Amino acid sequence: MERETAVVSPAEMKRQAAFIREIRDLPHRPDTYFIVTYGCQMNAHDSEKLAGMLEEMGMRPAPRREEADFVLFNTCCIRDNAERKALGNITWLREVRKSRPQMIIAVCGCMIQEPGMAEKILKQYRFVNLAFGTASIHRFPELMLQTLESGGNTVVVDQEDVIPEGLPVRRMRKEFAYLTIMYGCDNFCSYCIVPYVRGRERSREPEAILREAEALVEGGTKEIMLLGQNVNSYGKGPGGISFAQLLRQLDGMGIPRIRFMTSHPKDLSDELIDVMSASRHILPQFHLPVQSGNNRILEAMNRHYTRERYLDRVARLRQAVPGIGLSTDIIVGFPGETEAEFQDTMSLVREVRYDSAFTFIYSPRVGTRAAKMPEQIPQEVSSRRIEELIALQEALQQETLKRFLGCEEEILVEGLSRRSDTAVSGKGGHGISTTFDGTAEDIGKIVRVRITGIKNNTLTAERMDEKNA
Ligand code: SF4
Structure with a gap:
């Protein structure tokens, strides 16, 4: 049986490539760009594709958003504060543009795809020149040309679920x-x-x-x-x-x-x-979001597993891949979460002993089922619970990370350490950030180290030799 495919047709991709060439030859196209990215790795990678297209249009990156001719906000809407932050920054840039009138402001990503957001941009954010959703990323060249030619307020939200293949990518x-x-x-x-x-x-x-x-x-x-x-x-x-x-x-x-x-x-x-x-x-790293340690809450979250099944998966992973690095996502304050149910999450965290955890206060999102549930938890209760959870995770993390002390690891160096320019940091196989002596020349190399310490939930190490794989 043949599989259905949602791949954008090669003819459409060729049409978009022609728009890129047209923009490159325009006498009044912007020279520089800056992309502000919010949210997850999917968004970070979308930004790399958008940068790839912008560079093929002949633009080069600006060092700061205030200095760019074209500024693109690639937004996230997973939590209310991500959305508020993006809208605040977009509004701030409008002020900057008063002294830089050639600046084009564009907004894309998940937030634009949210129900009602396109209308909001058209009415309340008329200064935004271009807005498009996640389903239109492959149409960016066409929409960009339209914006440059009209100078107006182009807002497009496609609903088709597509797979764009062959977009240019500028990898960071x-x-x-x-x-x-x-x-x-x-x-x-x-x-x-x-x-x-x-x-x-x-x-x-x-x-x-x-x-x-x-x-x-x-x-x-x-x-x-x-x-x-x-x-x-x-x-x-x-x-x-x-x-x-x-x-x-x-x-x-x-x-x-x-x-x-x-x-x-x-x-x-x-x-x-x-x-x-x-x-x-x-x-040997696994990110396995648990969200809650209580079965009633897991069911209300529509997660389709129980605490017992989750713990079974963790045990199986640890048995098959000894020493595996485990991380998770946890939400506190889900509607109706009682104190006892929250304590089930705490006991699960004690039982699993994660290497790291991303913890969040539940944030109601319009259009989701949970947003309509009664018994929304007061902010002060959720805040107290998250503090308790973070304190527990941090204490446990100090213990779990001790198993790496004295071990040899291969670290792929990501950059200079934020605290010192004679140290570099990167991640070993388990995904834990590790810092050791080094210079900018180490960036991009795989370096063999021995783990010597734990600092602020990360590891410190000493170099052994260099493995330039
Ligand atoms: S699995 Fe659940 S939490 Fe993850 S993206 Fe899908 S709906 Fe959202």
Whole structure:
């Protein structure tokens, strides 16, 4: 049976490439650009694609947004404060533009795809020159040309769930690359707006992914992070291959280091765990969002697993990949969460002993089921709970990280340490930030170190030798 495909047609991609060439030849096109990115890795990678298109249009990056001719806000709407921050910054830039009238302000990403947001931009943010949603990223050249020619207020929100292949990409780092394997989400967790703004699940063809991975390795990439809202359901549907099968193929290609995120616990199969266990290149790290340790809350969240099933998956992972680095996401203050239910989350955190945890206060999102639930938790209760949770996680983390002391690790150096210009930092296989003596020359290299200490939930190390893989 043939698989349905949502891939944008090659003819359409050619049409967009023609718009890029047209913009490049325009006498009045902007010279410089700046992209402000909010949110997750999917957004960060979208920004790399947008930068790739802008550079093909002949523009170059500006050092600061205030100095750019074209400023693009790539927004997130997962939580209310992400949205407020973006709108605040967009409004602030309007003031800056008073002394720089040639500046074009554009907004894209998840926030634009939210119900009612396009109308809001048209009415309340008329100074925004261009706004487009996540489903229109491949149409950016066409929309940009329209904006440059009209000088007006172009707002486009496409609803079609597509897979754009072959967009130019300007990667932020040569040695590390994001590689999207699927788009959208079908899970409809009751608190989450992603399925409404990123559309239905659709997987890229394995051949397209393998081709992209091959090109990255040839270009010198040392680490690839596979991206999707729920990578574990990659390939779902007739004729597809599973995520585990895809990983097995990638593992055999000689990519030095492979990571992936995000995994939904309900779809974490034994097959995937076995592939990780037998793999030579998949790093021993797993991000497995639990969200709550209480079964009633997990059901109200529409997560489709129980605390017991989650703990079983953790045990299986640890048995198959000894010493694996585990991280999670946790929400406190979900509607109706009682003190006892919150304490179930605390006890789960004590039981699992994560290497790191991203903790959030529940944020109601219009259009989701949870936003309409009665018994929204007062802010002061949620604030107290999150403080308690953070304190517990930090104390536990100091203990869990001790298992790395004295161990040898290979660190892919990401940059200079924020605290010193004679130190560098990067991540080892377990995904924990590690700092050691070094210079800008180390950036992009894989360096062998021995872990010597723990500082602010990160590791410190001493160099052993250099492995320029
Ligand atoms: S799995 Fe749930 S939390 Fe994750 S993107 Fe999909 S709906 Fe949102």
